[in-house]
Amino acid sequence: MPDLGYLLSQLGNPRSIFDLLVVTLIVYWLLWVARGTRATQLIRGIAILLALAFFLGTSLQLTTLNWVLSQIWPALVVAVPVIFAPELRRALEQLGQTGAWLHFSPSSEAIQERTVDELVRAAAQLARHRYGALIVLERETGLQNFVERGVPIDAHLTRQLLINIFYPNSPLHDGAVVIRDGRVSAASVVLPLTDNISATGQLGTRHRAAIGVTEVSDALAVVVSEETGQIAVAHNGRLIRNLDQDRLRRVLRSLLRLDRPERERPGWLGGLEGRLPLGGRIGANGRSAAVANGRLPGTAQAPAARREIEPTKTT
DSSP, rough: OOOHHHHHHHTTTTTHHHHHHHHHHHHHHHHHHHTSSTTTHHHHHHHHHHHHHHHHHTTTHHHHHHHHHHHHHHHHOOOOHHHHHHHHHHHHHHHHHHHGOOOOOOHHHHHHHHHHHHHHHHHHHHHTTTTTEEEEESSSOOOHHHHTSEEEEEEOOHHHHHHHHTTTTOOOOOSEEEEETEEEEEEEOOOOSSOHHHHTTTSOOHHHHHHHHHHHSSSSEEEOOTTTTTTEEETEEEEEEEEEEEHHHHHHHHTTTTTTOGOOOOOTTTTHHSSSSEEEETTTOOOOEEOOOOOTTTSSOOOOOOOOOSSSSSS
């Protein structure tokens, strides 16, 4: 690999080091811009595939594979701007925003604890008044593509703010609220509806949107029914229903893995249904079940919840 050897031989040159640093900063900035979108997973997949193909081609001396890789690089120059056109446009827009360089949103367990507390109290009060609500917690999968369709808020998360947003007939009560790193990122956000009609035939628009956004991301969605005042949590395309304030808190803490120290926390939803005293669950396969006899450490066993179906109305 003469090109790589030449590059390594030039590392002692200050100009070459500066050149490499500039390229590194540009790549890092592009990845930082794409971090809030689903493009992150796409970039990761392409990088893994190309790295694996490059490793196999060089280590096993696969002539055909090496030729294909050599032909791919020029095509990527054209393909990348086409595939990542929205992300590149956003990057150029953020380049002209002064605050974009100074904005950092560190996520920590303390922020998640406070987010859960404010969200649970807001959902309980919304349920008492039967104010319909849809609140989405962004996690690893970015929701920036959806956030851009809503009304930007970028405000500190408080219970009263959520109640004001979902107050009936308020300008922002339609659509979802997206919470990112303990802040209300946007309101009146339009989310994709699930295509699984068999599982959601008797559910309203908010519940279908909650299931839909969790089918395409790892987000958590909290839904308050306008018709019945019931609280539900959507995750991974499934709906956990009939939750009161205490159960909602336990469900969110368990899904966010806040209940135990990091080294003791289970894998993704490992045995969740056997541990949580949840109500009826509607899954992607259209079946409903009551999860009974489940309990969290240090909590009393909850009675079996009633399985109720909401009227066929848009909530």
